[in-house]
Amino acid sequence: MKRILITGAFGQIGTELTAALCERHGGDAVVATGRHLPQDAASGDGPGAVERLDVIDAAAVADVVHRYEIGAIYHLAAILSARGERDPETTWQINMGGLRNVLNAARQISGCRVFWPSSIAAFGPETPRECTPQDTVMRPTTMYGISKVAGELLGDYYFHHYGVDVRGIRYPGVISSGSPPGGGTTDYAVDMFYAALTKGGYTAFVREDCVLPMVYMPDCIAASLKLMDADLPALSHHNGYNIASMSFSAGELAEEIKKHVPGFVCEYAPDERQSIADSWPRSIDDAIARRDWGWQPQYDLAGMTVHMLNELRRRQEAGSL
Ligand SMILES: NC(=O)c1ccc[n+]([C@@H]2O[C@H](COP(=O)([O-])OP(=O)(O)OC[C@H]3O[C@@H](n4cnc5c(N)ncnc54)[C@H](O)[C@@H]3O)[C@@H](O)[C@H]2O)c1
Numbered sequence: 001m002k003r004i005l006i007t008g009a010f011g012q013i014g015t016e017l018t019a020a021l022c023e024r025h026g027g028d029a030v031v032a033t034g035r036h037l038p039q040d041a042a043s044g045d046g047p048g049a050v051e052r053l054d055v056i057d058a059a060a061v062a063d064v065v066h067r068y069e070i071g072a073i074y075h076l077a078a079i080l081s082a083r084g085e086r087d088p089e090t091t092w093q094i095n096m097g098g099l100r101n102v103l104n105a106a107r108q109i110s111g112c113r114v115f116w117p118s119s120i121a122a123f124g125p126e127t128p129r130e131c132t133p134q135d136t137v138m139r140p141t142t143m144y145g146i147s148k149v150a151g152e153l154l155g156d157y158y159f160h161h162y163g164v165d166v167r168g169i170r171y172p173g174v175i176s177s178g179s180p181p182g183g184g185t186t187d188y189a190v191d192m193f194y195a196a197l198t199k200g201g202y203t204a205f206v207r208e209d210c211v212l213p214m215v216y217m218p219d220c221i222a223a224s225l226k227l228m229d230a231d232l233p234a235l236s237h238h239n240g241y242n243i244a245s246m247s248f249s250a251g252e253l254a255e256e257i258k259k260h261v262p263g264f265v266c267e268y269a270p271d272e273r274q275s276i277a278d279s280w281p282r283s284i285d286d287a288i289a290r291r292d293w294g295w296q297p298q299y300d301l302a303g304m305t306v307h308m309l310n311e312l313r314r315r316q317e318a319g320s321l
Pocket of ligand 1: 056
């Protein structure tokens with residue numbers, strides 16, 4: 001049986017993508033890996049196999065791919081933007097070295113499809129910030145962003161030279177109620193929800209008028225699966241499809257939350273992450289993804305806020321928040 005490998009499976013997106021893949025294909029078809037394994041990693045009706053895997057270990061990546069007869073890889077292991085600026089050297093090693101090891105392992109398996117997410121961080125201050133086009137200036141100023149542009153190019157190289165079917169999306173900031181975010185510049189949008197319910201107040205690390213593109217996790221997962229399902233001839237791009245869902249300022253998010261959590265107070269104390277946010281787009285043109293593989297988000301700011309708060313309140317009642 002051909003199985004699906006997930007790297008970085010216990011991070012913010014990996015946790016929910018792993019669950020979605022298990023539901024779709026059955027747990028036995030899914031191999032979830034991470035550098036660190038949570039205590040409940042192998043519990044319930046989750047993945048059939050759980051392994052510790054550091055993606056910068058090329059031999060270990062190749063071994064897992066062969067041992068489990070992997071037919072598709074979702075490569076999520078990475079260091080994100082804000083954390084990446086604190087240790088650019090390690091960020092380069094993990095983000096680029098890990099991707100190269102995954103692509104080299106995939107290259108050995110006929111027909112192995114690879115999903116690798118890029119980010120809006122691949123853009124930079126010289127990119128048009130409103131309705132950022134699919135193909136435009138890409139001169140990011142963070143090591144994370146540099147690794148995403150280089151990764152998009154590397155993926156294209158492996159597609160054209162070695163026939164590896166690598167596909168990817170430039171995710172906006174991902175908002176989710178499941179596992180917490182892992183050190184990105186858009187983390188404040190998730191943190192604000194948690195703080196609203198647990199503390200009644202929050203201090204955002206960006207300005208009130210800071211606008212960034214975001215996507216809600218169910219749409220992020222649906223997009224990733226839909227792109228992997230698409231027929232190859234329909235794809236005009238391989239890595240780095242723009243997707244858009246919603247764009248809002250930190251202040252607009254706070255106002256939306258306040259409608260459902262009366263008395264919620266948000267303050268703003270921008271730190272070094274503000275300058276990263278200032279170098280990213282405010283809104284995204286995703287016409288090519290809509291045309292090529294039918295991308296269509298379900299959630300807007302109002303719908304996402306209601307759903308997030310319901311999910312978090314459910315966890316709060318169950319004592320897991
Ligand atoms: N979350 C977002 O808002 C967002 C936005 C744009 C792009 N992305 C991209 O999506 C992917 C997943 O992001 P996420 O939000 O789940 O991040 P995360 O930080 O929550 O999860 C990443 C996981 O990778 C693991 N990891 C780090 N180094 C590793 C290594 N050497 N070997 C194996 N595992 C390692 C971490 O332990 C973590 O569990 C990344 O490529 C990220 O750049 C995320």
